[in-house]
Amino acid sequence: MRIQHEKAQQSPQKRLQQMVDRLRESDCRITPQRYAVLRVLAESTDHPSAESMYANLIDQYPTMSLATVYKTIHLLKLRGEILELEFSDLGNRYDGKKPYPHPHVICTECGKIVDHEQLDLQAIINRMMAETGFKIVTNRLDFYGICPDCQETENNSE
Amino acid sequence: MRIQHEKAQQSPQKRLQQMVDRLRESDCRITPQRYAVLRVLAESTDHPSAESMYANLIDQYPTMSLATVYKTIHLLKLRGEILELEFSDLGNRYDGKKPYPHPHVICTECGKIVDHEQLDLQAIINRMMAETGFKIVTNRLDFYGICPDCQETENNSE
DNA sequence: TTTCGTGCAAAAGCTTTGCATTAGC
């Protein structure tokens, strides 16, 4: 699994191109279905599920199948070109724009998932490694709470 | 859901008693099966899965069922007396000793899950709240890497 | 005696897989 990434936020176009290149490098064919899934991933900021990507594409690609979405995700995972956020209850969600680990803030009311990149983790990770002896290679940091919109709604309904 | 906990590490006996008390408070019956599940949770430091708790108990309690394990977990979750670590691939793992959120360090080789409590999160959480506008109520922090034992094994096999 | 819990088996979700057909290259 590749672990080097362009950490600077890329435009959807550049990101899409990079995913295409990575797949071509290992002789994967770029079919219309695959390209469509890559495009959704490169453009989505809302951490879509496999199901929602499929729903997004079925109108435009009537032959699209959920299996193909999953198979494309799998190819990207192998190459470190997608970040998988596992949720046993909500189903897994995906980030194709920024495939490297970064903290998320998640609303427990509306399910919104927001990126948070400002946090500098390197000091924390170094400390963790020193204290535990682990060689830490990745992480998953989720903060759960109520988003500003849902706080608003709560206040109005009181 | 209850969000207050005894944060000081309790002895297995005290922890077991607290879980029993919490269930009794809401008129849950303490059956031998439930008590057995609580006992495993109060004594386990290795973040067992539902399946492994079941496997642990089936010899001693031949009538034990996986459904009962899950139902007991559910009761504890409702009362904030167990921490559920969701993994869509490994299956969910549980921490009954320390039901409040705390960082974990996870070995991607052997699956070992180790607690790490020294990290002070309050400053980070405060910053997150200030920067995102979220009202943060809980978190899930996992660091993945290779544990000291597995590093050792790797070195020896080279 | 009444109510709650147990445990079997079936159902529910999400994800993966097998395989015949289709289509890149």
Place this chain on the structure above:
DNA sequence: GCTAATGCAAAGCTTTTGCACGAAA
């Protein structure tokens, strides 16, 4: 034309649920 990808349907896993029986209070 050769090989890989698609997409259907079936299988796999973990977790949840329905329900009849059994046990706690």
